[in-house]
Amino acid sequence: MSDPAASRLVHEIRNQLAVAVANVEAFRDGVLEPTPARLTIVLDALEQLENLLREIPSERSS
Amino acid sequence: MAQTPSRTVLLVDDEIAVMDVLERYLRDDGFNVVCAADGPAALEMFARHSPDLVLLDINLPGLPGTEVLRRMRSERDVPIIMLTGRIEEIDRVVGLELGADDYVGKPFSPREVVARVRSVLRRSERSEAPASSSERRVGAITIDPVAHEVRVDGKPVTLTPTQFKILDVLSSHVNQTLTREQLLERVSADGDVFDRTLDRHIANLRARIEPNPASPRHIVTVFGVGYKMIDSA
Structure with missing residues (x-):
């Protein structure tokens, strides 16, 4: 896990997950209203996650 | 809460x-x-x-x-x-x-x-908090400036930072009258308390620590001068 590219990727995935998790939990707890603007923030984070996942090589080269 | x-x-x-x-x-x-x-x-x-x-x-x-x-x-x-x-x-x-x-x-x-x-x-x-060495007792009121805690008759009381500072200053000069200027100077290091709001802070402080705020026993007004904390124990 000392590969810097992989490390950066994992870090960015965690950051985007953090956005989605924190916001959805806030909706559940009634701390924030799930307004269209807020939901867009979550959707953007999920979209970013999808893009980041595409950067992961599906197979490690042998 | x-x-x-x-x-x-x-x-x-x-x-x-x-x-x-x-x-x-x-x-x-x-x-x-x-x-x-x-x-x-x-x-x-x-x-x-x-x-x-x-x-x-x-x-x-x-x-x-x-x-x-x-x-x-x-x-x-x-x-x-x-x-x-x-x-x-x-x-x-x-x-x-x-x-x-x-x-x-x-x-x-x-x-x-x-x-x-x-x-x-x-x-x-x-x-x-170094044990209770930092605590001060004035009558029924205990002030701990390190832990930032105040208790009246042993019950914790929540104060705003300004109320706490005022009480801290007054309680370290028990039975001594502090002029409004002296209080303002010591309480308002960052300039956030003004002359006209001092009385309001004192009133709010009394509401929290006095048994009868209309007739204060702990923090008394010295008319024309300032305030004094009295050890009435």
Whole structure:
């Protein structure tokens, strides 16, 4: 896990997950209203996650 | 309800969509919250607001979070909780090298973060309070300037920072009249209390600590001069 590219990727995935998790939990707890603007923030984070996942090589080269 | 409603937390994260959620949770829990989105801004807010605790993301633009932590700690021993998306950094962060008080890995539950904030604050306040040597007793009122606690007849009372400062100053000069100017000078180091609001602060303070605020026994008005705290025990 000392590969810097992989490390950066994992870090960015965690950051985007953090956005989605924190916001959805806030909706559940009634701390924030799930307004269209807020939901867009979550959707953007999920979209970013999808893009980041595409950067992961599906197979490690042998 | 929050036992420490006037504590200030400095929140530092460049991910605004995470930071504003945490801000809401902390505010709902009774904290004052100030925010910064990069390292230099964090240091500026730190100097300006003297937070009681810092929630600090490691990966910051401008200045790395680790360097921000070092500089804050060189100023004073403030409790710091690190936020990190890099699991491999955790050992270094909470280990001896950096000495953060705690860490939270991303993604996190905002509720969990608030619970950690409370627990780290409790821990640091306990370790700061040197037994009861710092406590002062004036009649039924106990003031602990280190733990920032006031009790009346043994029951904890919540005061705003300004009310606390006024009580702290008056109780360290028992039976001595302090002029309005003397009180203002000692209470308002950062210029946030003005002459005309002093009376209001005193009235609010009396409402919390006097058995009958209309006829105060502890903090009495010396007409034309100022105020005096009386040991009526």
